[in-house]
Amino acid sequence: MLVNHETLQDDARVWVYPSSRKFYPQEVEELNQKLCDFVSNWKADDVNFKASYQFLYNRFIVFLADEDSQLANTDIDAQVAFILQLQQEYEVDLLDKMNVCFKQGEFIQYKDLKEFKKLLKSKSVNDKTIVFDNLIQTKQELENNWEVPITESWYNRFL
Known part of the structure; x- marks a missing residue:
């Protein structure tokens, strides 16, 4: 379930994906909608799952998930597949954390x-x-x- 990030506990898990470029103004609204849709449907079958996202500085995609939520490898794989899709669609690099x-x-x-x-x-x-x-x-x-x-x-x- 998509929740406001402020309602998640301090030990909520976080994943940060830095973009190789700032997203253009015309991309921001569409990207926010895609992020919202992904998090809303990420684990829709689990009523106890609480997650959120933040899109910071028009450059960083941040996912947050309640630490009590059980995330299987398939759930993480779904997140990475979504990020790979965004990389291709927007022609950015989001997975290189060593930059x-x-x-x-x-x-x-x-x-x-x-x-x-x-x-x-x-x-x-x-x-x-x-x-x-x-x-x-x-x-x-x-x-x-x-x-x-x-x-x-x-x-x-x-x-």
């Missing part, structure tokens, strides 16, 4: 790790740069540890 998303002024950049290391070396980004840790696993981590300075993320090893 780095970070803020540069008001813009969000998406770079591969090698390029990001070069930016650090050239001081184009620094220890105060805000990065997105797309490897988080819970709602609590999404709210508190997703957008952090490099020094508070696993990327700090490259400083």
Whole structure:
């Protein structure tokens, strides 16, 4: 069942899919409808299943599922199949979690790790740069540890 993400507990499971580009304004409404439809039908046969989604910065697709919900491999496979479908339809990359998303002024950049290391070396980004840790696993981590300075993320090893 689709619920408001705010009603899910702090230990709700989270999956973050960063897009290789910002979605265009004309894509946003349609994409939101597809996300809503997917989550609404994700496990429609399970009346106890509670899930939600967020579409953040017109770039990040975030799924949340109540930790008490039993997710089988087939449920995760359905999520990944849906993401693969979106990748193809919108011609974006959503599954490469090793790319780095970070803020540069008001813009969000998406770079591969090698390029990001070069930016650090050239001081184009620094220890105060805000990065997105797309490897988080819970709602609590999404709210508190997703957008952090490099020094508070696993990327700090490259400083």
